[in-house]
Amino acid sequence: MTARRASSLMAPLAAILACGGGSGSSGGAPSSCPGAAALWAASDYSSSAVGSVSLAGKVDSVAGAVDLGADPAMSISAGRAFYVARDEDAIFELDGCGAPKQRFSAHVASHPGTSDPYAVAVARDGTLWIPLFLAASVLVLAPDGSVARTIDLSSFDGDGNPDASNIVIVDTPAGEKAFVALDRLNPYPKSVQPSWMLRIDVTTAKIEATVALAGRNPFTVTQAGSILWLADPGNFDDATEADAGIERFDTSTSTTALVTPEAQLGGSVAQVAVSGSCGTALVADPTPNVNATSLVTFDASTGAPLVTASRSPLTTAGFDLEGLSWVGVDLLVGDRRRAAGGYPIHVFAGNAACTVMERTNSLFVPMPPVAVCPIP
Secondary structure: OOOOOOOOOOOOOOOOOOEEOOOOOOOOOOOOOOOEEEEEEEEOOOOEEEEEEEOOOOEEEEOOOOOOOOOEEEEEEOOEEEEEEHHHOEEEEEOOOOOEEEEEEOOOOOOOOOOOEOOOEEOOOOOEEEEEOOOOEEEEEOOOOOEEEEEEOHHHOOOOOOOEEEEEEEEEOOEEEEEEEEOOOOOOOOOOOOOEEEEEEOOOOOEEEEEEOOOOOOOEEEEEOOEEEEEEOOOOOOOOOOOOEEEEEEOOOOEEEEEEEHHHHOOEEEEEEEEOOEEEEEEEOOOOOOOOEEEEEEEOOOOOEEEOHHHOOOEOOOOOEEEEEEEOOEEEEEEOOOEOOEEEEEEEEOOOOOOOEEOOOOEEEOOOEEEEEEOO
């Protein structure tokens, strides 16, 4: 079990489970999973499952075939999908059905205990770049899974660990760059100092720049072309912090801005998903040990809030909404509250005005969902 399980929000955790690292779109699925549109990961934080789902409701589940750990994440990058078993230091590449087809080790022998991998980004040469939350480094694996290099990050916070939680690799005007989000929770686990984004040249593995982020504690990072959308909750016990909310990071210029403060949305932002000018987010209220979640919307062009937590079309009594992603014109939202058919993934239809309306039927998976991602 890692130090940052997403089920406990008394303090600001690192990454909730997003489709980190990529902007994959819904595409063709293998013949064994006809109609599959999205991958999902689910966990009760003692065991986990992964699989695919079609918008018509067909669910393919993989559980028990391999040890998927108890603390998962999911990444989409360069047309590839990865399941990250954080407490097992294991990375599983997934096929279009969500079944593990190859395993990579993210363990660093010199670090006691788990290295705590948090995401995967794929470079043009096929190397896998993995931020290690507890081992204070970025692990780079060759395509065959051997260690190509390890980039030390210990100097980027006074306590020796800057809490690297997300990574995206982007082709910028200056070449291929890796952008690594550093939460810098010091004194751990509070967010009281600026968080940073590192820009690393992929070819040379040289750290080129440290960009101070406009918001603190980048909980999730979602890519939309050259733009990274950051969910910056700061501290989850305060939903009025001036330097927390939704942040827009431009990888072409390495400039950033907080476009929507959390106070305007009615909660600390846990995840963001953007389709065109329609922005959606999951926010949590500041009640300790409760952190009730809501789905909100905002104008991605201006940052202006459209539907706040007080008028949300989907609200829970606790921290139950996990997993947010656009699949074509549909918005999928994971819900960890058990229903008669299983654990729901709500399907909302969007439109040009960024009005999201829930469809009649939800999708159901066998365990509480933590991530929903379009099949790349």
